[in-house]
Amino acid sequence: MTRIAPGDVIGILGGGQLGRMIAVEAARLGLDVHVFNDDPRSPAFHVAARATTADFADTEALAEFAKGCAVVTYEFENVPVAAAEAVAAHAPLRPGAKALATAQDRLAEKSFVADLGIAVAPFRAVDDAASLARALDEIGRPAVLKTRRFGYDGKGQAVIREGDDADAAFAAIGGKPAILEGFVPFAAEVSVVAARAADGTLAAYDLCANRHEGGILAQTTVPAAVSPATEAAARDIAARIGEALDYVGVFAVEMFLVREGGEERLVVNEMAPRVHNSGHWTDVGAQTSQFEQHVRAVCGWPLGPTTRRAPRVTMENLVGAEVEAWRDLLADPAARLTLYGKGEARPGRKMGHVTRLSGAGEG
């Protein structure tokens, strides 16, 4: 592994709020940050030493970018594999292309996790009306139809219940290659956010309990109200996925918590090969934020402690017009506000988040 030191250049593919928060922590550790994105109005550009606006298909621009970097990472999983390869030819890309390829395709992702012997919802590939009908016969209803690629925040998904028109659901997700997943009757949604170092060391944060609204993460609470055995099982799942991908950096594994007959079990929903919204509470809630941890991991530096700073930490997303409460949030002594510097507060757009630390009994 190349020895990376403060003063070296770290490249970030993607310029959203995740890239922005990585960039700030990289700068705090003395790195020079160069962000590459296809949108000139990228939140990460505002806190980076250098910014390149070019298309992800522009392999020449990518090569030029990578040549100046000691290491390159990414902040979103839909970086085209060809772009990742163009970068990797000139600089170490961490995490690697395997994590990217796996996470980009729900079918590949589900198969990969299932092959590790980890529980996932039953799933079938869907390419057309005939395969959808067959999949519905085998999996039953309710079931969830999801596009294989480019889904996020609940986009590209349709639930098919008794009496629903399957073809209409397929049309609603654009008739694109998809997977049909059995509906998991979950008691809660949880996630593990963890960092894996190049030497295989894993540093997992406490299990996060997540509440979604309209497909978008609304709130994360730590610790999650699960048994110690479940918490350990969740970490073990993350460790196995990280190892199988030879992963370097921070990643998240989202899981459903199922409670049946007094027992808890976990079903993996998906993984994200990047820092994750459910890990934003670590910004002040943990001794090392997920953003700093990611920088440490991809630079080959020692991982930091993941210790929680308070008995209870919550993180709330500010979605769309919710950001208009910024002044009240600044006046709330328990709230720590982070805004992403996005211009327009469109519905469904993540504009910022609020982290709150409290005693075990409070909040």
Add this chain to the structure above:
Amino acid sequence: MTRIAPGDVIGILGGGQLGRMIAVEAARLGLDVHVFNDDPRSPAFHVAARATTADFADTEALAEFAKGCAVVTYEFENVPVAAAEAVAAHAPLRPGAKALATAQDRLAEKSFVADLGIAVAPFRAVDDAASLARALDEIGRPAVLKTRRFGYDGKGQAVIREGDDADAAFAAIGGKPAILEGFVPFAAEVSVVAARAADGTLAAYDLCANRHEGGILAQTTVPAAVSPATEAAARDIAARIGEALDYVGVFAVEMFLVREGGEERLVVNEMAPRVHNSGHWTDVGAQTSQFEQHVRAVCGWPLGPTTRRAPRVTMENLVGAEVEAWRDLLADPAARLTLYGKGEARPGRKMGHVTRLSGAGEG
């Protein structure tokens, strides 16, 4: 007061590490940051949305800069008053020019503090050999000769003891307009870092105990080992100075703690109209960092809580080659490292700092 909102532009005069840390926190609160400095290799440029390199005598460039800002602040007290005026003609400058003019000149500063009835070391103006001889007669030895302007980190100072050649000391500080100060036999050096809002609200952090090495701050420890009455007296001094300057933003007052006959008393040494090195511990040691607090104050936003996050917090500067220990510091789970992105680790140059939180008995 203009209503300032996230998305607006905040201007910062000066581009060192203080500006860099203000810029990062301003961005985290959704502001667009524009840094103005005369050195193209400015650490703050790397984390700002916009950077202007121009001379502080270039009033046209300053006016252009200020026109695009909703508010302008500064990160060093030697901004020329003419530059401050050029800015203030086009945008609110906070803190104002009065604080700047007072802090720039040790004679004005000492006179201002003494006129408030606050204890300072005895002092006399020194302009030439004759006035120095007179001042030494009146104040006695040992005494400290300091240039009136542009001193920092112990630069521009000379101690005159019994038998020392006064004229040589005057020559050593460049023969510039100076003041002679009586030597204060201090038990400790302490400082108050506080924010004052435009409505007069004061939010002071816990009193800092500071240890200097070679004139440069080496370590700050909080809380300082002083009586509650002394802590209260220090805050009161800061409140009176802040009020007299009609100050808006974060400032620091450095004081000597004198112990005589079992009593503690405070003697003000100097004030800094800006965020201050002895407040760096607040970056993770307090609920609101001094950098965020400064942004809140100059934007007219509510001040945040100054609560300490641990029983004991220490901050150590990394000066010159000390920064070479960065990898060991990253491996130390108790250390939180911040590097300033400066290229060359010259002797005496502040390269970064380390903050440590610990229990009352540890550290």
